[in-house]
Amino acid sequence: MTGPRPVARDSRGILDPWLLQQRVSFVRHGVPTDLAGLVDFVWAVRWSLPPGGNHRQEVLPHPSLNVSVGTPDARTGRTEPEALLNGVFLDLVDRELAGTGWTVAAKSTVGGFGAFVEDVSTLRDRVVPLDMIAGLDASTLLAAMGPDSEDxxxxxxxxxxxxxxxxxxxxxxxxxxxxxxxREVAAVARLAETDREVRRLDQLAARAGIGGRSLQRSFARCAGVSPTWVIRRYRLLEAAEAVRDGARVSWTEVAGALGYADQAHLVRDFRTALGRTPEAYAREVRQGRT
Incomplete structure (x- = not known):
């Protein structure tokens, strides 16, 4: 397993990483070979905020699940550490941090947690007790983590x-x-993530050498979402990253580069997922950095 590294270049999905880095410690850890293809990375967050200085973090979710252990969302009113399985969320999600706390978590590859969960689609847009993963016991894991020390x-x-x-x-x-x-679903999803020429299910199936219907069934069970949704989500993550880089861009050019048929389709998907247009998000980025 590789050592920790600060979240810097690949912060896709985090809508305001510059603010996050000012307020919390956020690092990623690699995973050992037995988890390769199933777990993308392990991440750890620590924070100590002044009274009243709560931090609300918005995230455009990747097509992944997360196992998370640590301090609950401040809005729950709970303080004891908890162990949860976070399914794939289709829309923008947020979390509120307050006081002092910590989280350690593992982000699955796309489809990776199909190794442990019978039907990942049942977890879509849900947060459930960690015991939903076969072979993991929440109470045992929490006890092994040790006391909720301030250090x-x-x-x-x-x-x-x-x-x-x-x-x-x-x-x-x-x-x-x-x-x-x-692992097979994760490998196919990696093609969807990295090959911008892949825009449709039939193209992804051809690249992977797998029939379209078989691919849909495998993704539904292991990833909880369709291959087409995965393709679009990765394109949206790239679009948000392009906006976040701060440069004034031609949305027609961005749409073409990310595999969209035209600018209107990109803007529509962007607004649906993030709740604001690319232009509105770009204004937020500029204001947040000043």
Whole structure:
């Protein structure tokens, strides 16, 4: 497993990473080989905010699930650490941080948690107890994390290791055919993410050498969303990143570069997912950096 690295270049989905980096410690950790193709990375967040200085973080979700352990959202009123499984969310999500807290989490590859969950589509737009993952027990994991110490920086490496070990044990107990299918879906989704020429299901199926209907079934079970949705979400993440870079851009050119048929389709999808147009988001970016 590789050591921690600050979140810098690839902060796709985080709508205001510059503000996040000012207020919290946010690092990513690589994963060991037994989790390769199933877990993208492990991430850890720590914060200590002044009274009344709450931080609300908006995120455009990746087509992934997250196992998260740590301090609850401030709006819940709960303070004891909790262990949750966060399904794929179709729309913008947010979280509010207050006081002092921590989270360690594992972000799945697209389809990766199909190795542990019978039907990932049942978790779409849901947050459920971590016990939904076969082979992981929330109470055992929380106990192994140790007490909710104020010195969360010192405890962070141990907590990350506990989560990684727990997921590794879950993989070792999972059915090999399910693990193989989950990794196959993740590999196909990687094509959707990296190849901008892929705009439709038939193109992705051809690149992967898999029939379209078979691909749809595999994605529904392992990823919880359709291949077409995955393609569009990655294009939206890239579009938001282009806006966030701060340059004034031609949206017609951006739409073409990201695989959209025209600017109108890009703007429509952007507004639906983020609740504002690219131009409105660009204004927020400029104001946030001044």
């Amino acid at each position: 969360s920086a010192a405890a962070e490496p141990h907590r990350v290791a506990v989560l990684v070990d727990g997921l590794g044990e879950a993989v070792s107990r999972a059915a090999p055919d399910r693990v193989a299918q989950a």
